[in-house]
Amino acid sequence: MVRPRLLVVSMSLPVTAKRVGEESWSFTMSPGGLVSALLGLKEFETKWIGWPGVDVHDAVGKKALSIALAEKGCIPVFLEEVCDQYYNGYCNNILWPIFHYLGTPPEYRNDSAITYQSQYDAYKKANRIFFDVVKEHYQEGDVVWCHDYHVMLLPQYLKEYNSKMKVGWFLHTPFPSSEMYKTLPSRSELLRSVLTADLVGFHTYDFARHFVNACMCILGIEATSEGVVDQGKVTQVAVFPIGIEPERFIKTSELSEVSQYMKMFKNDFAGRKLILGVDRLDTIKGIPQKYQAFEKFLEENEEWRGKVMLLQIAVPTRNGIGEYQKIKDQCHGLVGRINGRFGSISSVPIIHLDCSIDFNQLCALYAITDVLLVTSLRDGMNLVSSEFVACQNAEKGVLILSEFAGAGQSLGAGALLVNPWNIKEVSTAIGEALNMSPEEKERKHQINFQYVKTHSTQQWADDFMNKLNEITTNGELRTGEIPNELRQHDVVQQFSKSKNRLLILGFYGTLTMPDTNQDRRGDGMNLELHPQLKERLKVLCSDPKTTVVVLSRSEKSRLDQNFGDYNGMWLAAENGMFLRHTSGEWVTKMPEHMNLDWIDGVKHVFKYFTERTPGSYFETSETSVVWNYQHADAEFGRAQARDMLQHLWAGPISNATVDVVRGSHSVEVHAVGVTKGTAMERILGEIVLHNKSMNTPIDYVLCIGSFLGKDEDVYTFFEPELTKKTRSSPDTGNGFPKKVSSRVVDLNGENYFSVAIGKTHTKASYFLDSSDDVVQLIHKLCSHNNA
Ligand SMILES: O=P(O)(O)OC[C@H]1O[C@H](O[C@H]2O[C@H](CO)[C@@H](O)[C@H](O)[C@H]2O)[C@H](O)[C@@H](O)[C@@H]1O
Numbered sequence: 001m002v003r004p005r006l007l008v009v010s011m012s013l014p015v016t017a018k019r020v021g022e023e024s025w026s027f028t029m030s031p032g033g034l035v036s037a038l039l040g041l042k043e044f045e046t047k048w049i050g051w052p053g054v055d056v057h058d059a060v061g062k063k064a065l066s067i068a069l070a071e072k073g074c075i076p077v078f079l080e081e082v083c084d085q086y087y088n089g090y091c092n093n094i095l096w097p098i099f100h101y102l103g104t105p106p107e108y109r110n111d112s113a114i115t116y117q118s119q120y121d122a123y124k125k126a127n128r129i130f131f132d133v134v135k136e137h138y139q140e141g142d143v144v145w146c147h148d149y150h151v152m153l154l155p156q157y158l159k160e161y162n163s164k165m166k167v168g169w170f171l172h173t174p175f176p177s178s179e180m181y182k183t184l185p186s187r188s189e190l191l192r193s194v195l196t197a198d199l200v201g202f203h204t205y206d207f208a209r210h211f212v213n214a215c216m217c218i219l220g221i222e223a224t225s226e227g228v229v230d231q232g233k234v235t236q237v238a239v240f241p242i243g244i245e246p247e248r249f250i251k252t253s254e255l256s257e258v259s260q261y262m263k264m265f266k267n268d269f270a271g272r273k274l275i276l277g278v279d280r281l282d283t284i285k286g287i288p289q290k291y292q293a294f295e296k297f298l299e300e301n302e303e304w305r306g307k308v309m310l311l312q313i314a315v316p317t318r319n320g321i322g323e324y325q326k327i328k329d330q331c332h333g334l335v336g337r338i339n340g341r342f343g344s345i346s347s348v349p350i351i352h353l354d355c356s357i358d359f360n361q362l363c364a365l366y367a368i369t370d371v372l373l374v375t376s377l378r379d380g381m382n383l384v385s386s387e388f389v390a391c392q393n394a395e396k397g398v399l400i401l402s403e404f405a406g407a408g409q410s411l412g413a414g415a416l417l418v419n420p421w422n423i424k425e426v427s428t429a430i431g432e433a434l435n436m437s438p439e440e441k442e443r444k445h446q447i448n449f450q451y452v453k454t455h456s457t458q459q460w461a462d463d464f465m466n467k468l469n470e471i472t473t474n475g476e477l478r479t480g481e482i483p484n485e486l487r488q489h490d491v492v493q494q495f496s497k498s499k500n501r502l503l504i505l506g507f508y509g510t511l512t513m514p515d516t517n518q519d520r521r522g523d524g525m526n527l528e529l530h531p532q533l534k535e536r537l538k539v540l541c542s543d544p545k546t547t548v549v550v551l552s553r554s555e556k557s558r559l560d561q562n563f564g565d566y567n568g569m570w571l572a573a574e575n576g577m578f579l580r581h582t583s584g585e586w587v588t589k590m591p592e593h594m595n596l597d598w599i600d601g602v603k604h605v606f607k608y609f610t611e612r613t614p615g616s617y618f619e620t621s622e623t624s625v626v627w628n629y630q631h632a633d634a635e636f637g638r639a640q641a642r643d644m645l646q647h648l649w650a651g652p653i654s655n656a657t658v659d660v661v662r663g664s665h666s667v668e669v670h671a672v673g674v675t676k677g678t679a680m681e682r683i684l685g686e687i688v689l690h691n692k693s694m695n696t697p698i699d700y701v702l703c704i705g706s707f708l709g710k711d712e713d714v715y716t717f718f719e720p721e722l723t724k725k726t727r728s729s730p731d732t733g734n735g736f737p738k739k740v741s742s743r744v745v746d747l748n749g750e751n752y753f754s755v756a757i758g759k760t761h762t763k764a765s766y767f768l769d770s771s772d773d774v775v776q777l778i779h780k781l782c783s784h785n786n787a
């Protein structure tokens with residue numbers, strides 16, 4: 001496979017530059033797991049776009065730095081005066097704490113000089129600067145992979161510039177629960193921008209779920225198994241847990257220089273067990289909690305005093321931010337206290353180093369460590385844990401790992417998982433690790449080693465890129481077909497040529513008056529048939545060559561009310577769960593074993609909110625419950641809907657297989673698998689049985705609707721290619737035998753019209769602007785029939 005060129009965009013470049021002369025620069029590796037991880041991307045032709053870690057104000061310096069960086073495959077983004085407000089301000093003082101559940105720092109409440117708005121403005125400007133650099137270097141076919149919370153507006157800028165650009169966005173930190181995320185003032189703009197990307201990735205399912213939930217609660221948009229759907233555009237949301245480059249660590253651990261370091265360190269720490277901590281000195285890493293737990297351990301286990309030590313590498317980070325200064329002082333204070341309490345003339349229990357260390361030394365430390373202690377209060381992944389596992393020597397060490405690190409989900413089986421806030425629990429885990437038998441250590445190590453070896457950075461990047469490629473290629477394949485504006489002339493002409501026609505028509509938004517609220521789902525409450533259609537549809541239904549099906553999410557009574565007096569029309573209520581030919585009774589078309597146990601619990605929650613939201617009401621059908629707040633106060637209704645979703649997820653639907661759809665004034669819960677496409681199989685079977693005399697295959701299908709994303713499978717159900725496949729397969733799966741199937745439809749590209757109303761992204765081949773166009777079209781079909 002030819003791999004596309006990759007433009008990686010992240011706040012920081014893998015190297016931090018330092019000016020050593022007017023035109024000369026030196027470089028050191030930038031800190032943090034994102035850089036370590038992305039350095040492992042060997043199999044892509046990659047250009048890395050990011051900030052070089054330094055402000056450069058003169059043209060000579062900029063030019064020299066750009067040339068020096070180009071040799072490393074890097075392209076600098078000069079942020080200059082926005083840097084402080086952008087990086088230290090909005091990114092690391094607002095987004096970072098909110099994403100890690102720490103909330104907005106108090107200075108935003110107390111200090112009028114620090115304003116949210118000015119920092120957000122800087123964030124926008126900085127994202128524009130990133131965009132300008134990408135634009136300058138982008139070549140057709142490149143994939144642009146945006147990393148992290150620093151560039152959440154970039155996907156939108158890129159797509160506005162070139163909608164064909166392949167854009168992915170990956171978040172390396174946690175995505176918090178929507179309860180926390182919604183405290184962010186610019187919550188909607190950021191979500192909307194991220195959703196313009198083709199693929200959005202997270203480290204864990206929890207983070208992905210929180211993101212989808214935030215989109216539903218805050219933007220009020222639909223989520224399906226494919227991802228998040230906004231105005232018909234699907235953004236795929238998926239989970240890609242990052243790994244390390246295991247061979248780099250395994251090979252380095254075997255170097256003679258590393259063996260020398262190992263000997264040296266063992267000698268230095270002789271007679272004592274080594275507990276190691278390796279973290280950026282960040283508020284999220286829980287270093288003070290680690291010290292308190294270690295203090296507790298020494299307090300309660302006198303026999304270990306002088307026999308165990310904790311070495312903490314506290315890598316300097318984000319020095320420009322007050323909170324990071326404070327945490328440093330706090331750590332120093334704790335270390336002083338604990339060393340004072342438990343130290344002796346010959347040794348102290350804690351060594352705390354405010355520096356980064358050389359890679360070979362790091363590998364040597366990992367190799368001789370007895371216990372790695374990770375107490376992150378929240379952490380996107382935590383690569384240090386994997387690196388420790390990869391470097392283990394003959395005698396295996398034990399991993400104590402915070403359950404709040406993303407790594408907990410991947411390495412939990414071979415680790416002692418702890419809640420870092422529970423000082424007693426961590427202290428107990430330290431004791432357990434120090435006393436663990438060699439066999440148990442070996443067993444746990446093997447579990448994690450297998451995982452680390454087989455889940456590399458390269459694999460992570462391949463998975464993300466393959467998925468992105470798959471999505472964008474499928475998108476490209478489809479863009480040739482959709483969405484063309486429907487040429488009514490063609491529809492009428494084909495109609496006149498055909499002998500056996502099938503018309504599948506949605507109801508809300510298709511056969512009702514156009515909705516002035518732009519509410520595609522019909523909860524704008526235009527529940528009555530468009531007055532100009534009533535007689536015309538009757539004419540079509542009376543034509544023996546034409547079968548008309550109204551396929552709607554509405555309940556049976558609504559369809560009866562509007563079409564009950566028609567002759568020869570098919571009514572399919574609740575997305576086809578119930579079917580009736582107007583000459584007969586309703587029949588159930590529900591799939592067998594559909595679990596509807598959740599309905600009573602959902603009704604209970606809906607009743608509670610209805611009673612507390614004046615103007616709202618709910619409707620129940622056999623397979624779904626819909627709460628509508630169109631007539632309630634708009635703001636309050638939205639807030640109530642958000643709360644309602646939380647209650648639903650936590651209660652009645654937590655284990656149920658249901659879809660939850662948030663409309664602009666409604667919340668709907670319905671059974672999974674209730675889509676119009678799946679129902680079509682059963683409906684068609686029934687029509688065939690009904691028309692026993694049908695001796696001509698259906699040679700014309702017109703399917704028009706204003707459907708939810710999940711229901712768009714009805715458009716592809718009849719696609720000529722698909723029906724061809726169905727016809728040649730032994731088991732049609734259509735609910736009617738193959739023999740029947742092969743003579744039921746005869747469609748090609750010219751006599752099949754799938755039409756979406758008012759959508760720019762759709763699986764349908766054509767679009768119409770509104771139901772007024774449907775009126776016009778039906779009118780033409782009738783006139784033709786009369787002619
Ligand atoms: O560049 P800094 O501001 O100094 O911060 C360093 C990086 O910290 C964060 O790293 C995250 O990414 C790791 C790899 O996916 C993950 O293991 C870790 O849990 C995260 O905290 C941040 O997300 C990066 O953007 C920073 O570069």
Ligand SMILES: O=c1ccn([C@@H]2O[C@H](COP(=O)(O)OP(=O)(O)O)[C@@H](O)[C@H]2O)c(=O)[nH]1
Nearest residue numbers: 031032033034036280315356357382383384
């Ligand atoms: O002196 C050091 C110690 C550690 N690291 C690296 O910093 C990264 C930390 O990544 P992690 O995912 O654990 O946390 P982050 O710092 O990204 O939040 C790891 O790759 C470490 O090898 C480093 O660059 N210098």
